Amino acid sequence: MTGILAADSAHEAVERASTAAADGGIHSLAWLLIAFPLLGAAILLLAGRRADRWGHWLGAAASLASFAVAVAAFTQLLGYAPEERSRIVPVYQWISTGSFTVDVNLLLDPLSISFALLITGVGSLIHIYSVGYMAHDEGRRRFFGYLNLFVAAMLTLVLADNFALLFVGWEGVGLASYLLIGFWQHKPSAAVAAKKAFVVNRVGDFGLLIAIMIMWSVFGTVAFGPVFEHIGEADQFTVTVIGLLLLLGACGKSAQLPLQSWLLDAMEGPTPVSALIHAATMVTAGVYLIVRAGLIFEASPVAQTTVAVVGAATLLAGAIIGCAKDDIKKALAGSTMSQIGYMVLAAGLGPIGYAAAIAHLLTHGFFKAGLFLGAGSVMHGMNDEVNMRRYGGLRKHMPVTFATFGIGYLAIIGLPPLSGYFTKEGIIESAWLRGDAFGFTLAGIMLLTAGLTAFYMSRIMFLTFFGPKRWAEGAHPHESPGSMTIPMVILAVGSVALGGLLVLVFHFAEFIAPVTGAEVHHFNPLSPTGLVALGLMVAGVAVAWVMYGRAPAEKLATAPRGSVFTRAARADLYGDALNESLLMRPGQRLAHASVAVDDHGVDGIVNGLAGAVRGLSGRLRLQQSGFARSYALSMFFGAALVVGAMLVVQL
Amino acid sequence: MNTLTVAGSLAAPPFQPPDIDYGLLLPMLVVFTAGVLAVLVEAFAPREVRRSFQVGLSLLAVGAAFGLTLVQAASPQLPETGGILVAGGTVAVDRPTLFLQAVILLLSFVSLLLIAERRVGDGSFAAEAAAVPGSEEERQGILAGREHSEVYPLVLFAVLGMLLFPAANDLLTMFIALEVLSMPLYLLCGLARRRRLLSQEAAVKYFLLGAFSSAFFLFGIAMIYGYAGSVRLSAIADAAAAAGGGEVLLLLGIALIAVGLLFKIGAVPFHNWKPDVYQGAPTPITAFMASVTLVSAFGAMLRVFYVAFGAMAWDWRPMIWVVAILTMVVGAVVAVTQTNVKRLLAYSSVVHAGFILTALAATSAQGLGASLFYLAVYGFSTIGAFAIVTLVRDSQGEAVRLDQWRGLARRSPLLALSFALFLLGFAGIPLTSGFIAKFAVFEAALAAGGTPLVVVGVLSSAVTAFFYARIIVVMFFTGADEPAEEPGSGAAVAESAHAQEAAGGVSVRTRPAPAVTEAAPQVEVVKPGLLSQAVIAIGAAATLVLGVVPQPVLDLATQAAQHLFVR
Secondary structure (H helix, E strand, O other), rough: OOOOHHHHOOOOOOOOOOOEEEEOOOHHHHHHHHHHHHHHHHHHHHOOHHHHHHHHHHHHHHOOOOOHHHHHHHHHHHHHOOOOOEEEEEEEEEEEEOOEEEEEEEEEHHHHHHHHHHHHHHHHHHHHHHHHHOOOOOOHHHHHHHHHHHHHHHHHHEEOOEHHHHOOOOOHHHHHHHEEEOOOOOOOHHHHHHHHHHHHHHHHHHHHHHHHHHHHHHOOOOOOHHHHHHHHHHOOOHHHHHHHHHHHHHHHHHHOOOOOHHHHHHHHHHHHHHHHHHHHOOOHHOOOOOHHHHHHHHHHHHHHHHHHHHHHHHHHHHHHHHHHOOOOHHHHHHHHHEEEEEEEHHHOOOOHHHHHHHHHHHHHHHHHHHHHHHHHHHHHHHHOOOOOOOOOOOOOHHHHHHHHHHHHHHHHOOOOOOHHHHHHHHHHHHHHHOOOOOHHHHHHHHHHHHHHHHHHHHHHHHHHHHHOOOOOOOOOOOOOHHHHHHHHHHHHHHHHHHHHHHHOOOOHHHHHHHHHHOOOOOOOOOOOHHHHHHHHHHHHHHHHHHHHHHHOOHHHHHOOOOHHHHHHHHHHHHOOOOOOOHHHHHHHHHHHHOOOOOOOOHHHHHHHHHHHHHHHHHHHHHHOOOOOHHEEEEEHHHHHHHHHHHHOOOO | OOOOOOOOOOOOOOOOOOOHHHHHHHHHHHHHHHHHHHHHHHHHOOOOHHHHEEEEEEHHHHHHHHHHHHHHHHOOOOOOOOEEEEEOOOOOEEEHHHHHHHHHHHHHHHHHHHHHHHOOOOEEEEOOOOOOOOOOHHHHHHHHHOOOOHHHHHHHHHHHHHHHHEEEEHHHHHHHHHHHHHHHHHHHOOHHHHHHHHHHHHHHHHEEEEEEHHHHHHHHHHHHHHHHOEEEEEHHHHHHHOOOOOHHHHHHHHHHHHHHHHHHHHOOOOOHHHHHHHHOOOOOHHHHHHHHHHHHHHHHHHHHHHHHHHHHHHHHHHHHHHHHHHHHHHHHHHHHOOOHHHHHHHHHHHHHHHHHHHOOOOOOHHHHHHHHHHHHHHHHHHHHHHHOOEHHHHHOEEOEEEHHHHOOOHHHHHHHHHHHHHHHHOOOOOOOOOHHHHHHHHHHHHHOOHHHHEEEEEEEHHHHHHHHHHHHHHHHOOOOOOOEEEOOOOHHHHHHHHEEEEEEHHOOOOOOOOOHHHOOOOOOEEEOOOHHHHHHHHHHHHHHOOOHOOOOOOHHHHHOOOOOOOO
């Protein structure tokens, strides 16, 4: 029942697929994956207003073309034997100075192709959705340009075969995220949120950058293969430092504690952006990094344990925040934090959790994107109202949105046999199977959070689609157009079926095992953790129904003062206050002090020196009187000086 | 045949005419012939076609001479490691000389383009040089749209002198070359079309001080002859080596010859003429002097100090150190308070002479190569910079006060950008040719133990960067209407009062300009003619290309310098 045990897994982890060069076929065209959206972004951003009329379709087409290449590459990869499914595609040599060379190679393997399919697949659906959602926005062409830029950067991130190129993609998605959060930069809140995301991400990026530098100085290379091959030769301390720095990078990108604060504010961006970047793809880049660099974390137990702890803390914190938010997007953002916490925790469990982490990442990409698109659809019909206390009873007015959102909801709370059930259950069981106190603690936290998830998601569901109407004046909710509902329907289908397909039919763990060293264990529908989780889920839904499903309109329309916990959760668990008092204010003080030193000390010396030179200059130029006689005299003295200098040497 | 004995061989009974290889002298002969022809053209060609004739002839001659120089450099006749002595050993043809001559001809060609420009303010040269400034006669000439075309033969003769100067293998030939190049320059300085009194004052000053320095040079030759019994550079070297050096006569001779040469390159304390002359001379002539004359004078100086006095480097190096340090420091410091663009560029030229002196003091092949590269690079940027100076004008002619350049970037962004590029090149900012050049000379100085020189050089570079950046700030970051801060105003008035005094009567409008300092006349940027455009483009391209891919030219200079001068 429990599949391969620990003794075998250690053996399997060593026997990873060796990477071979790509042997033609669609793989040699893998660069097209990135080229299509990159070209799309270039055209859309450079063509100017000329592209306004057809730009959005070009953007969607670029993403779809990339998806087609990804599907073809995936098919070809399946054609190889499992241990041969890791292929290097050389593109060109990027940096070559002396002994330091960086080749731009793409790596096609089960892990990267899974991401590529998710990014281009969900990405294309969101492109199509945005055609309708952004129809009335003046900057629609620019929006699609940024979206394409994001897709290109994200594909660069996951397809890179070395850390340097990965970092390029890493910064690229950061840039796209910044541009898209601040897309409505005329709103001060959006501009501030974009800046905040950028600054917080810099902290994480710095960690990643330093990790890459250490790798270079220790191993002399930054390519995945050689680094992982020689990781065992480095001393324990170095490996731990590299691991912790990589984790810092992952925390920034994936909004994990302590760098979580930007994600909630990032909801200022247009909803498709929240769906694609801040739910389905970019924020999972941290999970990708940890799984990809799995061998580094496996070599350092300290770093690996830290990963699991960070994941556990974030998963709880995100759920608590999600319980208290009245803004539908922020509630979903809290949920995203929490779900990524699950994945990071799973990645921190080591090989036993890798498959579960990535599988949950894929299904989460579908149902969370679907939920965000549903939220966008609701906002679209409610004059951009985001406060759930102003919703209510929308299921009759927006039946398609209700159905698709409902499916996403059932998937995320883990109702069998929808997607979330299979993949979340996989994570909890992985922790449980560790069999030690640490594993049981983690499993306990996850089970508790499963109950919380059921509660806050039901709260969203009931406040939005059930109960009495609490609409603002002038609200005329209506179903969204086809370009928006069709992607939602497709994502809903994925939310229903993907989990079961991945786990039961496709045997996803076996698929990615050769490259990640993931352990394969078979799904157990009657495990104790699964049964407890189901029980807690039912409890969570029931509590939410009592509190929000049956309550009268006047009680729901205004937010109660709430307990200490509620208020803390509304304030993002005081994350911003903490940052402000610990980092921002001291930072400002340091900056002011530096300015003072610079003004009075450094500038004083510089200005004094400049003043002295100027004074000397004014004096010397008086010697330039304009009279030939005085010039001749100075020449004469000069000649005396020259003669003197010659003769004085002889003394 | 005739090796060491030319000077002292009067006793040898049968006079043998020197065997002259005219082929090797061909570049100089071409320029000389063209100069003579140009005088004839001036005498016989009708006025209408004279100018176009002269321009064509000069450009053709200089271009042909350049081509011939290249042919010589590539010819198998030239030995790989040395050179050939021509005309009884008075002229040397070797690789450093050919490099210098090629650069001189190339820069002369570009300068001639600028000299020939007539689209900008009717040209830069006087209509009637002999007419009294402000007289009716002058007005007539201006109305008739005339311009002195004697400029071209004068330039050709100057170029001839400059070609001979670094090639001269004995001190007398060198002196003659010095005079051949200087005399036309004295005249050319006085030919400005506007502000003629200032121009004539500059010419007279230049002439007086030039004659003064020639006297020093000549005295030096006499002493050296007294010591060595010969004026041949190699004979002097041999005599000094045999005696072990250190004799007062020899040292005095070196010192006085150095004074003559240091005057020509404008090293402190022999620099006083430079700002006044650069300001007064017609700007194309200033460009010509600042680039070509500097190359030629440095070429001669390098040859004398490397060949004749090479063995006594320990004796003269401290003196050159003192002069180089003075030159770099005083030039940079005085430039800080300059408010006149032309004077500022003159002081900048003083500082650059100091930088090259640091490489001269190295007395090594590396130092020679670095100097050659520096001279070529600096020449192109300088001509380009002065070409831009001709374009910023007010009713008085060129607007050279720095405050008149405020907001230039807004009116002519491309022009301001080119000027900024030249300034960055002068300041030695990476990715411009100036950086590579400065790096090369300082590297050579360091390798030869000149660390103090390099420290002073880098520090004064920092000072120069300040005033180059100030011009950029004025052009790009100050509006035309807001008052810019003027440094050292008290001293500025003291110095410019004298210049203004001269400028007062110079107005070509024949009425004395009242109180020039009061009203700021409308400054405009003239659209450059094709020739000026070409000059600026060539300068900018050289500054940029030699900064980004300097290797080919750097290799060329290094190879030319590899075996030093022929003895």
